[in-house]
Amino acid sequence: xxxxxxxxxxxxxxxxxxxxxxxxxxxxxxxxxxxxxxxxxxxxxxxxxxxxxxxxxxxxxxxxxxxxxxxxxxxxxxxxxxxxxxxxxxxxxxxxxxxxxxxxxxxxxxxxxxxxxxxxxxxxxxxxxxxxxxxxxxxxxxxxxxxxxxxxxxxxxxxxxxxxxxxxxxxxxxxxxxxxxxxxxxxxxxxxxxxxxxxxxxxxxxxxxxxxxxxxxxx
Amino acid sequence: xxxxxxxxxxxxxxxxxxxxxxxxxxxxxxxxxxxxxxxxxxxxxxxxxxxxxxxxxxxxxxxxxxxxxxxxxxxxxxxxxxxxxxxxxxxxxxxxxxxxxxxxxxxxxxxxxxxxxxxxxxxxxxxxxxxxxxxxxxxxxxxxxxxxxxxxxxxxxxxxxxxxxxxxxxxxxxxxxxxxxxxxxxxxxxxxxxxxxxxxxxxxxxxxxxxxxxxxxxxxxxxxxx
Amino acid sequence: xxxxxxxxxxxxxxxxxxxxxxxxxxxxxxxxxxxxxxxxxxxxxx
Amino acid sequence: xxxxxxxxxxxxxxxxxxxxxxxxxxxxxxxxxxxxxxxxxxxxxxxxxxxxxxxxxxxxxxxxxxxxxxxxxxxxxxxxxxxxxxxxxxxxxxxxxxxxxxxxxxxxxxxxxxxxxxxxxxxxxxxxxxxxxxxxxxxxxxxxxxxxxxxxxxxxxxxxxxxxxxxxxxxxxxxxxxxxxxxxxxxxxxxxxxxxxxxxxxxxxxxxxx
Numbered sequence: 001x002x003x004x005x006x007x008x009x010x011x012x013x014x015x016x017x018x019x020x021x022x023x024x025x026x027x028x029x030x031x032x033x034x035x036x037x038x039x040x041x042x043x044x045x046x047x048x049x050x051x052x053x054x055x056x057x058x059x060x061x062x063x064x065x066x067x068x069x070x071x072x073x074x075x076x077x078x079x080x081x082x083x084x085x086x087x088x089x090x091x092x093x094x095x096x097x098x099x100x101x102x103x104x105x106x107x108x109x110x111x112x113x114x115x116x117x118x119x120x121x122x123x124x125x126x127x128x129x130x131x132x133x134x135x136x137x138x139x140x141x142x143x144x145x146x147x148x149x150x151x152x153x154x155x156x157x158x159x160x161x162x163x164x165x166x167x168x169x170x171x172x173x174x175x176x177x178x179x180x181x182x183x184x185x186x187x188x189x190x191x192x193x194x195x196x197x198x199x200x201x202x203x204x205x206x207x208x209x210x211x212x213x214x215x216x217x218x219x
Numbered sequence: 220x221x222x223x224x225x226x227x228x229x230x231x232x233x234x235x236x237x238x239x240x241x242x243x244x245x246x247x248x249x250x251x252x253x254x255x256x257x258x259x260x261x262x263x264x265x266x267x268x269x270x271x272x273x274x275x276x277x278x279x280x281x282x283x284x285x286x287x288x289x290x291x292x293x294x295x296x297x298x299x300x301x302x303x304x305x306x307x308x309x310x311x312x313x314x315x316x317x318x319x320x321x322x323x324x325x326x327x328x329x330x331x332x333x334x335x336x337x338x339x340x341x342x343x344x345x346x347x348x349x350x351x352x353x354x355x356x357x358x359x360x361x362x363x364x365x366x367x368x369x370x371x372x373x374x375x376x377x378x379x380x381x382x383x384x385x386x387x388x389x390x391x392x393x394x395x396x397x398x399x400x401x402x403x404x405x406x407x408x409x410x411x412x413x414x415x416x417x418x419x420x421x422x423x424x425x426x427x428x429x430x431x432x433x434x435x436x437x438x439x440x441x442x443x444x445x
Numbered sequence: 446x447x448x449x450x451x452x453x454x455x456x457x458x459x460x461x462x463x464x465x466x467x468x469x470x471x472x473x474x475x476x477x478x479x480x481x482x483x484x485x486x487x488x489x490x491x
Numbered sequence: 492x493x494x495x496x497x498x499x500x501x502x503x504x505x506x507x508x509x510x511x512x513x514x515x516x517x518x519x520x521x522x523x524x525x526x527x528x529x530x531x532x533x534x535x536x537x538x539x540x541x542x543x544x545x546x547x548x549x550x551x552x553x554x555x556x557x558x559x560x561x562x563x564x565x566x567x568x569x570x571x572x573x574x575x576x577x578x579x580x581x582x583x584x585x586x587x588x589x590x591x592x593x594x595x596x597x598x599x600x601x602x603x604x605x606x607x608x609x610x611x612x613x614x615x616x617x618x619x620x621x622x623x624x625x626x627x628x629x630x631x632x633x634x635x636x637x638x639x640x641x642x643x644x645x646x647x648x649x650x651x652x653x654x655x656x657x658x659x660x661x662x663x664x665x666x667x668x669x670x671x672x673x674x675x676x677x678x679x680x681x682x683x684x685x686x687x688x689x690x691x692x693x694x695x696x697x698x699x700x701x
Contacts, residue, residue: 085599
């Protein structure tokens, strides 16, 4: 437990000094958001389209930053140093929490901007925030694991999105559907299926990752 | 595989063609004259799911034993899987054009096979991105298993969110299409014979890589001794 | 054209492809087996 | 950990990379109060063997056992007993020396280590620069800082890969005194090509030779 916290803190410290991942993620989100906004123009999109756009922006922005945490360890040759002092599961969880924080920061910026610029009317903030909250676990869990995999491969950038997309697609599909419901109805029960699916996905992907991480990390 | 098996397989396949085109009647309500496609399209689609599961099994075996032979098995299983996924997609979308009017509709089955194709594609791009052999095997196996645990979501979640255009005669028994006995016989025997045919293919490829592996090990050991 | 024949032709093409593939694999296996026998490695073929 | 008698046992270690055989049946045993040297030509698997012994890599066959007073130590807990210095282990460049030290010390569950750190920093002539980022350090200073990070917890087993790399004469002398100290009542494992380094060792393992 303590190791998880220490690794998490160390990554925050490092990130605080370089601001690489956070810059990449935020700039990507803002650029895509404005690109989408430009191209749609005055046309008012349906909630269905807006929900999909929101998740696409969220997905691709997170793809630009989530992998950084493992690639950095690999490129600066600190992976072995870390391996020497930490248990694999604490490494995975430490990095997972870091990515979780990164995603939350991204959403804190992205959600108000999206609502303001795209004129997206959320009827039930309860559903919307719950979707984001639970969805983050799945996104960060799967993203961190794929990041660990590609950090050991020779081409990294493009591969991350290619590998994550099929793995994270359940989050995307349920997330879009739940977000649409958040804009259409007020009752929490209406989005029950999606929220359950997101929750189950989060749990399963994190458990599977902890079990499999050992094989990625240890040569 | 023995001669007898070959004969059974060939006659079986011939009988299925005859059965599908002559013996079994057409389903009158929904499929109409496209009933025939059903006997061949469904087994192919089923096969690529089967190979996906086999690949996950061998990936697990590889992680357990670290024997590169299992990695080779997982790889050929995925190769055959991607081949049949492409076949199922192509035949399916031709069929979709004829019946539903467009090549692609994002119906749940189409979505699932598309995701399967994406996973297969990702698997091979991962393999090509790692040079060191046992690292490649490990990463590919982990990715296979990771993809495998997300499968239940595609099976249970996607159909709940998008409605289906696919006829559901086998899984959904109270459903819209009622299959006659003769149709059932042809369908299930076609399924079985296709499975046997493809597993045979898989078995041959397995033997091939195994022999290659033995030769390679021999040559490398000889080089080391010199 | 009658859709039935289209289905049959597509199906036969696929099967022909598969059998060609099988045949090629079989030939490759025979060659490998021969090579292995020449090296007297047969005891490893469990 | 007073009077602990540590033993490091390697049992028939075999390592293959794919089908390429790097290590063939390496076996040895060292206990507290002695040193072992691993030597061999470049690319012969010295580093691979060190990584396997440190649990950074799993052997294809065979096993590495750490024993404390004849009690086997769990694989997961080994990291608390060992320290490793090597050219392939880098420190976090963006963080300061102090932050690096804190991180490694806390990861190993240490509490009151500041006196020890101060003493080591003085020994390695690094005092006064604790709060500069590691990337501003010269390579020799980084090498010395690596020693500090590997020694904070007074490891029962110290691994040193290429003890001389990047060090000047003064640095080498400090390192030598530390290595001498280590082999007195603990275990020292060095991997080297230098003949002079081999004189430190009680046992020599040669890898990559037929």
